[in-house]
Amino acid sequence: MTNKIGYLGPRGTFTKVAVDAIFNGENKQSYTTIPECIDAVEQGEVKFSVVPLENAIEGSVNLTIDYLIQKKLLKIISEIVVPIRQHLMVHPLNQSNWKEINFVYSHSHAIAQCHHFLHSEMQEVRAEYMTSTGAAAKFVSDNPELKIGAIANQLAAEEYGLSIVQKDIHDFTNNHTRFVVLHKDNYELESKKMEIKGHKTTLIVSLGSDQAGALHQVLSVFAWRRLNLSKIESRPMKTGLGNYFFLIDVEEKMDDVHIPNAIAELESLGCKVNVLGSYPYYTYNGLSVNHN
Amino acid sequence: MTNKIGYLGPRGTFTKVAVDAIFNGENKQSYTTIPECIDAVEQGEVKFSVVPLENAIEGSVNLTIDYLIQKKLLKIISEIVVPIRQHLMVHPLNQSNWKEINFVYSHSHAIAQCHHFLHSEMQEVRAEYMTSTGAAAKFVSDNPELKIGAIANQLAAEEYGLSIVQKDIHDFTNNHTRFVVLHKDNYELESKKMEIKGHKTTLIVSLGSDQAGALHQVLSVFAWRRLNLSKIESRPMKTGLGNYFFLIDVEEKMDDVHIPNAIAELESLGCKVNVLGSYPYYTYNGLSVNHN
Structure with missing residues (x-):
């Protein structure tokens, strides 16, 4: 089995x-x-x-x-x-000048969850939808030459080698x-962890x-x-x-x-x-x- | 006002x-x-x-x-x-040979809602995610040369000039x-319609x-x-x-x-x-x- x-x-x-x-x-x-x-x-x-x-x-x-x-x-x-913790992340090559990004990519729900942050801190930045937070992180990882960021979780940053530049940008804590x-x-499943x-x-x-x-x-x-x-x-x-x-x-x-x-x-x-x-x-x- | x-x-x-x-x-x-x-x-x-x-x-x-x-x-x-009624639609140029499509595009939730249909009727067809059902319909409309379809509602078919080839392919009726x-x-809003x-x-x-x-x-x-x-x-x-x-x-x-x-x-x-x-x-x- x-x-x-x-x-x-x-x-x-x-x-x-x-x-x-x-x-x-x-x-x-x-x-x-x-x-x-x-x-x-x-x-x-x-x-x-x-x-x-x-x-x-x-x-x-x-x-x-x-x-x-x-x-x-x-x-x-x-x-x-x-x-649910959402972070803003960029390619490591763009870490120092991350404030110059023009586009931020993520799943539509994640973008909505970070509405206040995007509205108050990143008014000039355009939000674009991707099919998942993971896909957004992958896109940012694949395109270091673009001035773009992704909203995703810490695991996505680790998986795709991105640098988190703003932690916890979601509107509601305790989500x-x-x-x-x-x-x-x-079935008795006991987590060892x-x-x-x-x-x-x-x-x-x-x-x-x-x-x-x-x-x-x-x-x-x-x-x-x-x-x-x-x-x-x-x-x-x-x-x-x-x-x-x-x-x-x-x-x-x-x-x-x-x-x-x-x-x-x-x-x-x-x-x-x-x-x-x-x-x-x-x-x-x-x-x-x-x-x- | x-x-x-x-x-x-x-x-x-x-x-x-x-x-x-x-x-x-x-x-x-x-x-x-x-x-x-x-x-x-x-x-x-x-x-x-x-x-x-x-x-x-x-x-x-x-x-x-x-x-x-x-x-x-x-x-x-x-x-x-x-x-919620989901239909399979293709570009009008592909209406007669719609059974030959290789890819079907839609929002992930719409694809999940049509799981039984896709699994039983379209096993060879690959489902690809788009950011919305409307975006999927637009993509199919813009690419008549591709053998692709979209899962979306009737309004999307009308807006983007697509032909519905299979009606009501969602798994659950009464959704x-x-x-x-x-x-x-x-405010007293009276719909005339x-x-x-x-x-x-x-x-x-x-x-x-x-x-x-x-x-x-x-x-x-x-x-x-x-x-x-x-x-x-x-x-x-x-x-x-x-x-x-x-x-x-x-x-x-x-x-x-x-x-x-x-x-x-x-x-x-x-x-x-x-x-x-x-x-x-x-x-x-x-x-x-x-x-x-």
Whole structure:
């Protein structure tokens, strides 16, 4: 059986930062879309895949959730939270005169995330879109003769040999992206590199009826058991507008009593419940790791 | 005072479809990022701006919400829901031999949304990323001598004179994007072109405490008044992980009694409440509109 790790590429992206933070030295295989990452696990091409779940630059959250729900065969076995830090970088030959750059390249979301910086500090510089922050860094690396810069993360600077000239130019501090590790079954993945911060159980709950207060009834099931919810989100079902399901993160490891009883109670209320996984979560502290 | 309408460009995007569906003939100005659209309203460059709020291809939802909350000065005055329909299109000169194309260009999210189609029907064709679906359509239009196609919407086909050779190649039907119209104040915007489907009031609620059951308590305020919620989403506050606020859509127009009383009750529980807007919503039926 393969031991390969799939991830949403290309090199120099935030997903790669997440993969390198949790896995060490394994054979890593990049894919170009989230569905390809998910299919690769299902078809046994890779053992695990790492994809963004929330607030990513490269990927769409909705896509990950939609595919996981449609497939229903994969489990979330781990979560890693990575801080989103954007830096301005140039070719080393342009390091001393970086203030003369005319163009800055990046993914459109990264440019939007650095709106205040670009607007106040670099009014004369034109922002141009690339397909990813990694592609922007590669373009700057390939064209030392041009007076250009890229907005990307530290890994991209390392991968493409660029010099960071302004650190942390993103507008919002405390901006994070959640990545998840997917596998065919439940699996105890212990990262040797990071400490477990806690456990979560992710449930997909679809309501039996659409009446006012149905969600309130669902939450009662958790509230009276003192099960804390760290996230709740209503999302439209693909059966048409107005039909919603709920994505609920319970701040507990799956146990023998409380969560199974809560699920049984939800089902008796007419809800459908699907457990997407019960897993540890990690926070990447931003220290350097081996990117191989 | 200006009567211009700002929107997230470029031409041929889903945001442009939304703008054209709600406004007719006014002077429209495209911007390249969501923060630019929001700033333009605030600084009086445009009277209204149209930006994606949920599930868009071109923009990040999180950005829109983050900027609206940070600014606090703008109101949502209207919502329009647009079905996401992706088509395969080629240059008219290649219409008869479109099955011979070697490359298909589009935004990465659009390519991911058409994963099943590309995987099953076009295995030999390589997908290449562009910065937007509109940019992909323009590239195909500019290069009739290449055996290439684009994945984009009908408007892009019209704008760039391309022939649609496969309709509706997206994996999920019933996929929609919500766009909102922003203005400096509350404003009764009546679209002459579409029928109002209903009204919503969008609230941002931050909890006074993080204890188990706090959200349940918040929802009780709505449940006993029989105020139906069409959406609820917890989102991290920018003060660090673990602090959440809630984005709540109440399926009612702001009234003199029920919603103000619910807000007063939430405040007495220690919550902060901010009304992002009370507004009509429209659904674009997909019929052709004048794109000017």
